[in-house]
Amino acid sequence: xxxxxxxxxxxxxxxxxxxxxxxxxxxxxxxxxxxxxxxxxxxxxxxxxxxxxxxxxxxxxxxxxxxxxxxxxxxxxxxxxxxxxxxxxxxxxxxxxxxxxxxxxxxxxxxxxxxxxxxxxxxxxxxxxxxxxxxxxxxxxxxxxxxxxxxxxxxxxxxxxxxxxxxxxxxxxxxxxxxxxxxxxxxxxxxxxxxxxxxx
Amino acid sequence: xxxxxxxxxxxxxxxxxxxxxxxxxxxxxxxxxxxxxxxxxxxxxxxxxxxxxxxxxxxxxxxxxxxxxxxxxxxxxxxxxx
Numbered sequence: 001x002x003x004x005x006x007x008x009x010x011x012x013x014x015x016x017x018x019x020x021x022x023x024x025x026x027x028x029x030x031x032x033x034x035x036x037x038x039x040x041x042x043x044x045x046x047x048x049x050x051x052x053x054x055x056x057x058x059x060x061x062x063x064x065x066x067x068x069x070x071x072x073x074x075x076x077x078x079x080x081x082x083x084x085x086x087x088x089x090x091x092x093x094x095x096x097x098x099x100x101x102x103x104x105x106x107x108x109x110x111x112x113x114x115x116x117x118x119x120x121x122x123x124x125x126x127x128x129x130x131x132x133x134x135x136x137x138x139x140x141x142x143x144x145x146x147x148x149x150x151x152x153x154x155x156x157x158x159x160x161x162x163x164x165x166x167x168x169x170x171x172x173x174x175x176x177x178x179x180x181x182x183x184x185x186x187x188x189x190x191x192x193x194x195x196x197x198x199x200x
Numbered sequence: 201x202x203x204x205x206x207x208x209x210x211x212x213x214x215x216x217x218x219x220x221x222x223x224x225x226x227x228x229x230x231x232x233x234x235x236x237x238x239x240x241x242x243x244x245x246x247x248x249x250x251x252x253x254x255x256x257x258x259x260x261x262x263x264x265x266x267x268x269x270x271x272x273x274x275x276x277x278x279x280x281x282x
Binding site: 047052053055059 | 215260261272273274275276277279
Protein backbone atom coordinates (compact mmCIF):
# COMPACT_ATOMS: atom_id res chain seq x y z
CA UNK A 1 0.00 0.00 0.00
CA UNK A 2 0.97 3.66 -0.28
CA UNK A 3 1.25 6.60 2.11
CA UNK A 4 1.19 10.22 0.92
CA UNK A 5 3.67 12.82 2.19
CA UNK A 6 2.63 16.45 2.01
CA UNK A 7 5.73 17.80 0.30
CA UNK A 8 7.22 17.86 -3.16
CA UNK A 9 10.31 15.73 -3.73
CA UNK A 10 11.96 18.87 -5.18
CA UNK A 11 10.68 22.44 -4.67
CA UNK A 12 8.77 24.30 -7.40
CA UNK A 13 8.51 28.11 -7.11
CA UNK A 14 7.76 29.76 -10.44
CA UNK A 15 7.35 33.55 -10.32
CA UNK A 16 6.14 34.20 -13.88
CA UNK A 17 3.10 32.40 -15.36
CA UNK A 18 3.76 31.13 -18.88
CA UNK A 19 0.89 29.12 -20.39
CA UNK A 20 2.78 28.70 -23.68
CA UNK A 21 5.47 26.77 -21.83
CA UNK A 22 2.86 24.73 -19.93
CA UNK A 23 1.57 23.59 -23.32
CA UNK A 24 4.79 21.68 -23.98
CA UNK A 25 5.78 20.65 -20.44
CA UNK A 26 2.43 18.86 -20.10
CA UNK A 27 3.94 16.05 -22.20
CA UNK A 28 5.99 14.99 -19.19
CA UNK A 29 2.74 14.52 -17.26
CA UNK A 30 0.65 12.53 -19.74
CA UNK A 31 2.72 12.18 -22.90
CA UNK A 32 4.44 9.14 -24.43
CA UNK A 33 7.55 9.52 -22.21
CA UNK A 34 5.79 11.10 -19.26
CA UNK A 35 5.88 10.45 -15.55
CA UNK A 36 2.38 8.96 -15.28
CA UNK A 37 3.32 6.35 -17.87
CA UNK A 38 6.59 5.68 -16.06
CA UNK A 39 4.84 5.03 -12.74
CA UNK A 40 2.24 2.79 -14.42
CA UNK A 41 4.92 0.88 -16.30
CA UNK A 42 7.18 0.07 -13.33
CA UNK A 43 4.46 -0.63 -10.79
CA UNK A 44 2.72 -3.00 -13.23
CA UNK A 45 5.87 -4.83 -14.31
CA UNK A 46 6.78 -5.83 -10.75
CA UNK A 47 4.57 -8.90 -10.72
CA UNK A 48 6.49 -10.71 -13.47
CA UNK A 49 9.87 -10.17 -11.82
CA UNK A 50 11.57 -13.28 -10.40
CA UNK A 51 13.98 -11.45 -8.07
CA UNK A 52 13.02 -9.52 -4.93
CA UNK A 53 15.78 -6.98 -5.50
CA UNK A 54 14.38 -6.09 -8.93
CA UNK A 55 10.85 -5.90 -7.49
CA UNK A 56 12.26 -3.48 -4.91
CA UNK A 57 13.86 -1.37 -7.64
CA UNK A 58 10.61 -1.19 -9.64
CA UNK A 59 8.63 -0.41 -6.48
CA UNK A 60 10.95 2.38 -5.41
CA UNK A 61 11.45 3.90 -8.86
CA UNK A 62 7.72 3.57 -9.61
CA UNK A 63 6.92 5.32 -6.33
CA UNK A 64 9.39 8.10 -7.13
CA UNK A 65 7.72 8.53 -10.53
CA UNK A 66 4.44 9.24 -8.71
CA UNK A 67 6.29 12.04 -6.88
CA UNK A 68 7.46 13.28 -10.31
CA UNK A 69 3.85 13.31 -11.56
CA UNK A 70 3.21 15.73 -8.69
CA UNK A 71 6.26 17.91 -9.48
CA UNK A 72 5.29 18.24 -13.17
CA UNK A 73 1.70 18.98 -12.13
CA UNK A 74 2.93 21.68 -9.72
CA UNK A 75 4.98 23.25 -12.55
CA UNK A 76 1.93 23.24 -14.86
CA UNK A 77 -0.26 24.69 -12.11
CA UNK A 78 2.14 27.55 -11.38
CA UNK A 79 2.65 28.29 -15.09
CA UNK A 80 -1.11 28.64 -15.68
CA UNK A 81 -2.45 30.00 -12.38
CA UNK A 82 -3.92 33.47 -12.74
CA UNK A 83 -3.57 33.64 -16.54
CA UNK A 84 -5.91 36.15 -18.20
CA UNK A 85 -8.30 35.42 -21.05
CA UNK A 86 -5.99 37.44 -23.27
CA UNK A 87 -3.06 35.22 -22.29
CA UNK A 88 -5.15 32.13 -22.96
CA UNK A 89 -5.82 33.31 -26.48
CA UNK A 90 -2.32 34.64 -27.22
CA UNK A 91 -0.43 31.61 -25.83
CA UNK A 92 -2.30 29.02 -27.85
CA UNK A 93 -3.42 27.15 -24.74
CA UNK A 94 -7.05 27.91 -25.74
CA UNK A 95 -7.62 24.42 -27.19
CA UNK A 96 -6.71 22.93 -23.79
CA UNK A 97 -8.53 25.67 -21.86
CA UNK A 98 -11.87 25.01 -23.53
CA UNK A 99 -12.08 21.54 -21.92
CA UNK A 100 -9.90 21.88 -18.82
CA UNK A 101 -9.74 25.62 -17.95
CA UNK A 102 -6.60 25.86 -15.75
CA UNK A 103 -7.09 22.35 -14.36
CA UNK A 104 -4.49 19.60 -14.65
CA UNK A 105 -5.30 16.87 -17.16
CA UNK A 106 -2.74 14.24 -18.20
CA UNK A 107 -2.15 14.50 -21.93
CA UNK A 108 0.68 14.84 -24.43
CA UNK A 109 1.74 18.22 -25.82
CA UNK A 110 0.03 17.13 -29.05
CA UNK A 111 -3.30 16.90 -27.20
CA UNK A 112 -3.42 13.11 -27.13
CA UNK A 113 -4.91 12.02 -23.77
CA UNK A 114 -2.72 9.89 -21.50
CA UNK A 115 -2.67 6.34 -22.79
CA UNK A 116 -1.08 3.13 -21.57
CA UNK A 117 -0.47 2.36 -25.26
CA UNK A 118 2.81 4.23 -24.67
CA UNK A 119 4.07 1.73 -22.07
CA UNK A 120 4.87 -1.98 -22.09
CA UNK A 121 4.45 -4.75 -19.56
CA UNK A 122 5.31 -7.91 -21.46
CA UNK A 123 5.50 -10.39 -18.60
CA UNK A 124 9.04 -11.16 -19.76
CA UNK A 125 11.84 -10.14 -17.42
CA UNK A 126 14.47 -9.16 -19.99
CA UNK A 127 12.03 -7.49 -22.38
CA UNK A 128 10.57 -5.37 -19.56
CA UNK A 129 13.93 -4.25 -18.23
CA UNK A 130 15.08 -3.27 -21.73
CA UNK A 131 11.83 -1.31 -22.09
CA UNK A 132 12.66 0.49 -18.84
CA UNK A 133 16.16 1.45 -19.98
CA UNK A 134 14.72 2.88 -23.21
CA UNK A 135 11.93 4.66 -21.31
CA UNK A 136 14.40 6.49 -19.06
CA UNK A 137 16.39 7.65 -22.10
CA UNK A 138 13.25 8.83 -23.90
CA UNK A 139 12.15 10.82 -20.85
CA UNK A 140 15.64 12.33 -20.67
CA UNK A 141 15.31 13.47 -24.31
CA UNK A 142 11.96 15.13 -23.59
CA UNK A 143 13.47 17.01 -20.63
CA UNK A 144 16.42 18.03 -22.85
CA UNK A 145 13.94 19.42 -25.38
CA UNK A 146 11.99 21.27 -22.67
CA UNK A 147 15.27 22.86 -21.52
CA UNK A 148 15.85 23.99 -25.12
CA UNK A 149 12.51 25.81 -25.05
CA UNK A 150 12.85 27.91 -21.89
CA UNK A 151 15.26 30.40 -20.31
CA UNK A 152 13.29 30.76 -17.06
CA UNK A 153 15.57 29.59 -14.24
CA UNK A 154 12.54 28.90 -12.00
CA UNK A 155 11.35 26.31 -14.53
CA UNK A 156 14.75 25.00 -15.57
CA UNK A 157 15.77 24.16 -12.02
CA UNK A 158 13.13 21.48 -11.23
CA UNK A 159 13.27 20.25 -14.87
CA UNK A 160 17.03 19.70 -14.51
CA UNK A 161 16.40 17.74 -11.32
CA UNK A 162 13.87 15.52 -13.11
CA UNK A 163 16.26 15.06 -16.04
CA UNK A 164 19.03 13.92 -13.71
CA UNK A 165 16.72 11.37 -12.09
CA UNK A 166 16.21 9.75 -15.51
CA UNK A 167 19.96 9.14 -15.68
CA UNK A 168 20.10 7.67 -12.18
CA UNK A 169 17.13 5.41 -12.86
CA UNK A 170 18.75 4.28 -16.10
CA UNK A 171 21.87 3.29 -14.18
CA UNK A 172 19.89 1.35 -11.55
CA UNK A 173 17.85 -0.46 -14.22
CA UNK A 174 21.09 -1.44 -15.98
CA UNK A 175 22.20 -3.03 -12.71
CA UNK A 176 18.79 -4.72 -12.37
CA UNK A 177 19.26 -6.21 -15.83
CA UNK A 178 22.62 -7.56 -14.64
CA UNK A 179 20.97 -9.13 -11.58
CA UNK A 180 18.29 -10.69 -13.80
CA UNK A 181 20.87 -12.22 -16.13
CA UNK A 182 23.02 -13.47 -13.26
CA UNK A 183 20.10 -15.35 -11.76
CA UNK A 184 18.84 -16.98 -14.97
CA UNK A 185 19.45 -20.71 -15.18
CA UNK A 186 21.19 -20.81 -18.54
CA UNK A 187 23.88 -18.14 -18.72
CA UNK A 188 24.82 -19.03 -22.29
CA UNK A 189 21.33 -18.37 -23.57
CA UNK A 190 19.40 -15.71 -21.65
CA UNK A 191 16.35 -16.25 -23.86
CA UNK A 192 16.15 -19.98 -23.20
CA UNK A 193 13.14 -19.52 -20.99
CA UNK A 194 11.05 -16.88 -19.19
CA UNK A 195 11.22 -17.50 -15.42
CA UNK A 196 7.96 -15.58 -14.97
CA UNK A 197 6.05 -18.15 -17.06
CA UNK A 198 7.95 -21.27 -18.13
CA UNK A 199 8.44 -24.23 -15.86
CA UNK A 200 11.93 -25.71 -15.90
CA UNK B 201 -2.36 -18.61 10.42
CA UNK B 202 1.30 -18.13 11.30
CA UNK B 203 2.54 -15.54 13.76
CA UNK B 204 3.68 -13.15 11.07
CA UNK B 205 0.31 -13.16 9.31
CA UNK B 206 -1.51 -12.75 12.61
CA UNK B 207 0.57 -9.72 13.58
CA UNK B 208 0.18 -8.29 10.09
CA UNK B 209 -3.60 -8.74 10.22
CA UNK B 210 -3.71 -6.77 13.48
CA UNK B 211 -1.62 -4.02 11.93
CA UNK B 212 -3.80 -3.95 8.81
CA UNK B 213 -6.90 -3.66 10.99
CA UNK B 214 -5.54 -0.70 12.93
CA UNK B 215 -4.22 0.97 9.80
CA UNK B 216 -7.57 0.58 8.09
CA UNK B 217 -9.31 2.16 11.07
CA UNK B 218 -6.80 5.04 10.86
CA UNK B 219 -7.36 5.46 7.12
CA UNK B 220 -11.13 5.51 7.49
CA UNK B 221 -11.06 7.76 10.55
CA UNK B 222 -8.64 10.02 8.67
CA UNK B 223 -11.23 10.49 5.90
CA UNK B 224 -13.83 11.42 8.53
CA UNK B 225 -11.39 13.90 10.09
CA UNK B 226 -10.70 15.46 6.67
CA UNK B 227 -14.28 16.74 6.71
CA UNK B 228 -14.59 17.07 10.54
CA UNK B 229 -11.15 18.42 11.55
CA UNK B 230 -12.36 19.71 14.94
CA UNK B 231 -14.14 16.57 16.19
CA UNK B 232 -12.54 15.92 19.58
CA UNK B 233 -13.92 12.39 19.97
CA UNK B 234 -12.47 11.34 16.62
CA UNK B 235 -9.15 13.04 17.39
CA UNK B 236 -8.86 11.19 20.70
CA UNK B 237 -9.74 7.90 19.02
CA UNK B 238 -7.11 8.56 16.33
CA UNK B 239 -4.47 9.31 18.93
CA UNK B 240 -5.10 5.97 20.66
CA UNK B 241 -5.01 4.06 17.39
CA UNK B 242 -1.77 5.73 16.36
CA UNK B 243 -0.04 4.86 19.63
CA UNK B 244 -1.10 1.22 19.31
CA UNK B 245 -0.11 1.21 15.62
CA UNK B 246 3.37 2.61 16.23
CA UNK B 247 4.15 -0.01 18.89
CA UNK B 248 2.82 -2.88 16.77
CA UNK B 249 4.67 -1.69 13.67
CA UNK B 250 8.00 -1.39 15.48
CA UNK B 251 7.55 -4.91 16.89
CA UNK B 252 6.65 -6.33 13.49
CA UNK B 253 9.64 -4.73 11.76
CA UNK B 254 12.05 -5.92 14.40
CA UNK B 255 11.03 -9.51 13.73
CA UNK B 256 10.00 -9.57 10.09
CA UNK B 257 11.83 -6.69 8.40
CA UNK B 258 11.07 -3.24 7.03
CA UNK B 259 7.53 -2.34 5.96
CA UNK B 260 8.69 0.82 4.20
CA UNK B 261 12.12 1.22 2.58
CA UNK B 262 14.71 1.70 5.31
CA UNK B 263 12.16 1.87 8.14
CA UNK B 264 13.35 -1.20 10.07
CA UNK B 265 16.28 -1.12 12.46
CA UNK B 266 18.60 -3.43 10.52
CA UNK B 267 21.96 -1.70 10.05
CA UNK B 268 23.84 -4.75 8.74
CA UNK B 269 21.77 -5.45 5.67
CA UNK B 270 19.21 -3.66 3.48
CA UNK B 271 16.35 -6.01 4.37
CA UNK B 272 13.86 -4.08 2.19
CA UNK B 273 14.55 -6.30 -0.82
CA UNK B 274 15.24 -9.53 1.10
CA UNK B 275 11.84 -10.28 2.62
CA UNK B 276 8.82 -11.47 0.57
CA UNK B 277 6.65 -9.02 -1.41
CA UNK B 278 3.02 -8.95 -0.32
CA UNK B 279 1.71 -10.86 -3.34
CA UNK B 280 4.07 -13.81 -2.89
CA UNK B 281 2.22 -16.94 -1.83
CA UNK B 282 3.26 -19.05 1.12
